[in-house]
Amino acid sequence: MKYIYELWDDFISLLFPRLCCGCGTHLLRNEKLICTECYVSIPRTNYHLTVENPVEKLFWGRCNITRASAFSYYTKGSRIRKIIHSLKYKGIREIGTEMGRIYAASLKNSDFLNGIDMIIPVPLHPSRERRRGYNQSDLICEGISEISGIPVRKDILRRVVLSDTQTRRSRYERWLNVDGIFDVAVPLAIEGKHLLIVDDVITTGSTIEACANEILKVKDVKVSVIALAVAVM
């Protein structure tokens, strides 16, 4: 009987191949979304183990971030880049949640998540979220929450103005472009709390900076930051 099921499985995967989000190879029966080879070989920054790491330094002199880290490096042709592309542009939502779980599992082996009260996704502009059908940061947050037990709050931070495409702008122009596009909807809910802002990729850090600066206007609040990848500068 088992043999027939396996044949049926093979037949289905012939019609609808399950491909790895990181490298595009066919997944084995026991693999989910990414293959074992990708899981093992995606380079980890392990920045969560180091204070004053490059992601933290990125925010120095810009906003008062408590801790910051990224899972991997956002480099050309990298597996993590393909994974994030699958998440944002191919509609593969589950890879966001899965990467959140994978990252949270390694964060849990350190003190990085200690004292974090809530996880905050970087909001997309509502019209972009409608077009995509979801916010990729929400999905990453859900995976992190599942493993860490820390609640996700999507109602704290709101995006108010759409910034047009940020490519080919200088760091200063990008900063101008995102400053003031977020606001805190329920300041009382975060007073005295430590928030973890989650994004898919950190490039210049200007989006996170804009979020953090709004949040940091609230009394006694602390902000930490993570992303699935950081652009190597």
Ligand SMILES: [Zn+2]
């Ligand atoms: Zn792979």
